[in-house]
Amino acid sequence: xxxxxxxxxxxxxxxxxxxxxxxxxxxxxxxxxxxxxxxxxxxxxxxxxxxxxxxxxxxxxxxxxxxxxxxxxxxxxxxxxxxxxxxxxxxxxxxxxxxxxxxxxxxxxxxxxxx
Numbered sequence: 001x002x003x004x005x006x007x008x009x010x011x012x013x014x015x016x017x018x019x020x021x022x023x024x025x026x027x028x029x030x031x032x033x034x035x036x037x038x039x040x041x042x043x044x045x046x047x048x049x050x051x052x053x054x055x056x057x058x059x060x061x062x063x064x065x066x067x068x069x070x071x072x073x074x075x076x077x078x079x080x081x082x083x084x085x086x087x088x089x090x091x092x093x094x095x096x097x098x099x100x101x102x103x104x105x106x107x108x109x110x111x112x113x114x115x
Contacts, residue, residue: 008108011037011093013100018045020094020106022055029086032110038081040104045096047075051089058093075106 008028013020029035039047050058062070063085075094076082094106 002114003111004114005109005111008035008110011106011108013094013096013104013106015101015103016099018096018099019050019058020104022052022091022093023108024055025086025090025092028108029110031112032086033113034111035084035086036081036109036111037076037084038107038109039076039078040106041079042102043078043104044101045098045104046077047094047096049073049075049084050093050095052091052093053089055091058091058095060095061089061092 009021009023011020011023023029049061051061052058061073063073064070073084096104
């Protein structure tokens with residue numbers, strides 16, 4: 001068994017908008033065990049993950065916690081990266097706290113075990 005890693009499509013929030021392009025889970029990373037997202041070096045807005053079953057109606061994704069109420073699933077801060085869960089939803093995107101002051105490009109990679 002070996003670990004395989006591949007780049008996925010970028011997640012981009014265009015200038016003046018507050019949502020990214022939509023990522024189709026089956027097309028991009030259905031085989032992923034781990035997905036990593038890296039924020040741009042300059043990012044004054046905060047971000048949350050949104051999920052959808054139909055690609056039209058999106059809701060904020062939440063983490064399950066061992067203790068207490070679920071928490072909204074935040075994107076990485078400027079210049080940081082984080083692993084994200086394999087979503088059970090068909091689509092996801094990022095939503096910024098305000099319209100992007102400049103285009104924001106987040107880099108995605110996925111990892112999976114190859115047999």
